[in-house]
Amino acid sequence: MTTFADIVNPQAIAAARQRIGADVRHTPLLRLPGAALGVACAELWLKLEHLQIGGSFKARGMFNRMRSLPIPAAGVIIASGGNAGIAVACAARALGVHCEVFLPELSSPAKRAVLAGLQAQVVVGGAAYSDALAACLLRQQETGALLMHAYDQPEIVVGAGTLAAEIEADAGVPHRVLVSVGGGGLIAGVAAWFEGRCRVEALEPVGSPTLHAARKAGAPVDVAVSGLAADALGARRIGAIAWEISQQHVAASHLLPEDAIRGAQQLLWSELRLAVEPAAALPLAALRCGAVVPAPQEDIALVLCGANFELAGLS
């Protein structure tokens, strides 16, 4: 029987890296002694993925899907109020493809303006995200546009995995990689690349514990979502691909308190001048609050996954 591991694996990720090499940025890896951020380990490898096109890692998966499949005349379509929508709009603009993004009425005018600025057609409708998704799916049936998902399609996960391949190309295999989880597309890609060659650990805010709840229940379950990182990490249920791959290659899952996340976000600015969204601060928060305790000789990779937020929140 085919499993996701048959199509989401290092070979597929290496091929994706070739496919999207000219589309996305090879983001920098900032290597620091652990002591620079008060962590008792050898080196911290900060993958500055928030400098990616569209301000988050999502562009990797979107470009990979759009470069892997035929794109209908109707273009691409997605329901997303966050980084995935921005990434689809960026990729569609770069490839000259029509793009529709469905958002609920609650979405901020600022986000709609960003999407419109990227030449996406913004469709606002329904009170909740699930309403926007329903409208998006109906519309996709009408137009035949290529449906893009924020995290649970193989090309999306494989694209995210190219980030891990870049870390290895730049610095080798770390002892541990710390990754934030929303729907799980990023951690699934990272775990699929390393295939157990290093310890991959999942981090979630207490307010949106999709993977943690699934591991406890033994299967993906719906969770309530709240809190400061809900915007970027606010999937309600871990993706099917992430669930399969994480069972094999994710060593642990940790829930982090909001104040630790906020403190790590502030520290990244005050010590390193890295302005990132709360979701990107979870890896450092995990080390600072003691949820993850490294050995002294470890090199630890931290994925800084995005920077789509209001700067005012940092000052």
Place this chain on the structure above:
Amino acid sequence: MTTFADIVNPQAIAAARQRIGADVRHTPLLRLPGAALGVACAELWLKLEHLQIGGSFKARGMFNRMRSLPIPAAGVIIASGGNAGIAVACAARALGVHCEVFLPELSSPAKRAVLAGLQAQVVVGGAAYSDALAACLLRQQETGALLMHAYDQPEIVVGAGTLAAEIEADAGVPHRVLVSVGGGGLIAGVAAWFEGRCRVEALEPVGSPTLHAARKAGAPVDVAVSGLAADALGARRIGAIAWEISQQHVAASHLLPEDAIRGAQQLLWSELRLAVEPAAALPLAALRCGAVVPAPQEDIALVLCGANFELAGLS
């Protein structure tokens, strides 16, 4: 007769790189196609030096001077309200050395708090910077502390040059390097490293034209200082070292309008999620406003020199 070029040169810079290699960060180089920022050239190489310890390139020179000379029991002393003061305080803390920073009464309480947080002894006195400098020099006579200058000491310039050595180690020699100028320590170090192997150009805001005025007058002259980058680029006169070296190895000097600088600062955030101070935006501003017109095949290095500013100014 000895010239500064006898002691500020590639050999000295290579030695400094060894000397301070464990003290400072090898900052990342972000390579992008010119089109990503609307520039008609091959590649833009962004040297993310604003991620350096203390939030600016200044730490390189400060560590280099403190590692090159005996440090008296009284420690180090400087008059500075900006990045140089922060860098000295960072270096002194790291090396366990006493540090006094003299500031005028006009300096912001926020800056004093940053310096105090770095365990520097802050001495506030005098209405203007020149008064703080006079007090600093008197105090140095009393204590024998090692006097640190923001830009016009050989070890400081040599230390700054290590930034250029890193660019070459990471990506080779670009066709052109664009560097902001205040007192000229940074551009002197960069020009001394490349020694004419690429075109080095100087950028200043119209409100603080120290090098431009010196080139026009044929010698360093005092200038009035004003405007948005005055804080970081607000030296009143080009340094003697920078003057000598720039005459030989700096190909051109450009004055940039404030709105171009502000626009480039905004673009670095909106397109790349790089939060930098105005002084760090001059290289991109020069390309965007047409002050510098590259050939299509050029690779251009842009030094993003600092990020010590209030984030609120960007949002």
